[in-house]
Amino acid sequence: MEGLSESLMHELAPCKLPETSQVHMTAPMRFDGTPSECREFLVHVDIHFKLNPQIFITDIAKVGFIINNLSGRALTWVNPLWEAEKPIVLDYKDFIAELKRTFNPTRKAKVAGKSLFRIRQGNRTVFDYAIEFKTLVSDVNWTNETLITPP
Secondary structure (H helix, E strand, O other): OHHHHHHHHHHHOOOOOOOOOOOOOOOOOOEOOOHHHHHHHHHHHHHHHHHOOOOOOOHHHHHHHHHHOEOHHHHHHHHHHHHOOOHHHHOHHHHHHHHHHHHOOOOHHHHHHHHHHHOOOOOOOHHHHHHHHHHHHHHOOOOHHHHHOOO
């Protein structure tokens, strides 16, 4: 019985993911401060960080990587912060929050919710319509019941 218990505990133990070596990826697109591109840029950056945690160990490494991939207005915005060694460039979460406040100030859930009420298929394919619908749904926190119920 004890052997069975140990065997069962071994089977139920959380599995460990294998350690990965560095994943070579192309650099994310340079972000120039265009609000509609902010979210996509941050997703690409986050993928880099998650697939290469051994490289991006510290907050300063993460912030430095992001700054290295900025251009235009976004780089102009961050230059004085970096040069003055402001605390925000030393804290990844604070830096991301400020970057979002500055370059992606819209409330995506509110905008997506309004867009869901106005969405129409028009002359586009069902596939294109469905992609837009699913993209908008991913930005709102509505239940399936809410999404199905007519207004």
